[in-house]
Amino acid sequence: MKSSCRISFLLLSTLLPLSGSLYAADYVIDTKGSHASIQFKIPHLGYSLLLGRFNKFSGKFSYDEKNPSNAGAEVIINTASVDSNHAERDKHLRSEDFLFVERYPEARFVSTGYHSNGDNTGILNGNLTLRGVTKPISIDVRQIGAGKDPWGGFRRGFEGHTKLKLSDYNINFNIGPASKEVELGLYLEGIRQ
Template sequence: MKTQLLALSAIVGSVLAAPAVAEDYVIDTEGQHAFIQFKIKHLGYSWLLGRFNDFEGKFSYDEANPSNASVEVTIDTASIDTNHAERDKHLRSDDFLNTSEYAEATFVSTRYVPDSDDANEGTLYGNFTLNGVTKEIAIDVEQVGAGEDPWGGFRRGFEGEVDLTLADYNIDYNLGPEAKEVELYLSIEGVRQ
């Protein structure tokens, strides 16, 4: 009996001492609780706003060790939407996104560095592929919140921003000197699996 209690105690101890495991989430694009939006200056006079309507992805997050976070996202570049059909057609052309040749843009994280002052903020590094070009980018990230939803699930949300230089992705169409960079904004809500 004593041997069985010692064995049980060793099992319980090892379970309690086991490190927390990262939780896996699917980005909720079906319920449209996730957005990839952008803005770029138009000739230096105003802002042009747009978004990508179709994308999918997943992420892992471990509250006990946020630096283990990882993210993967795939964007259907033809789903670009600036609320103007003719402009969107031009943006899909080889002047810009060349969607007939490069139908997808992807982001695969390589590391996450939490902010030393605020555990809910950090920098997400990864490889972003657009228009056939892959570059490492750094996205400033903030956790918006996490908790149970009304449908019996658990959700976690983040937002992030990054500036991309168009020429880095072989997009050199002249939009004026004020339009060399595009600001990308992400609002991502994931459902725990």
């Protein structure tokens, strides 16, 4: 009898540290319904802003309402899907001057940790791999909302913003001194699995 109690206690003490992560829900980013987008913005010669997006990407994230620090995300971008609303410019963006999509068809972000500010905002840290270079980045995140959808599912949405220094990823094409960094905006709606 004592040994069965001891085994139960050991099993319980082993599981307790994991119990925080048991409440995390997993979500798939809804790209099929076009309820997600990845956009970019960069100064053009210092005179205006050039806007664009990536039309093809996929990903997933997890979120635990009781312990937001357990949040995590992974996003894979098809770099050839870059779209700045100008065919010739997009061809140049796909070339080795910029994204070099022939050699590097994907960019990938994998989170390494999340710090919650306690007010539906936080900082998502992780590694971004672009043009074969992996660098740590931080994304300022805001939860937009969560709840049931009209199709019987449950959704949760976030927006995130970060800036990337182009030269960190071996993008050294000179487009002017005001255009050394690009701002990324991620607007992600996930469907709970």
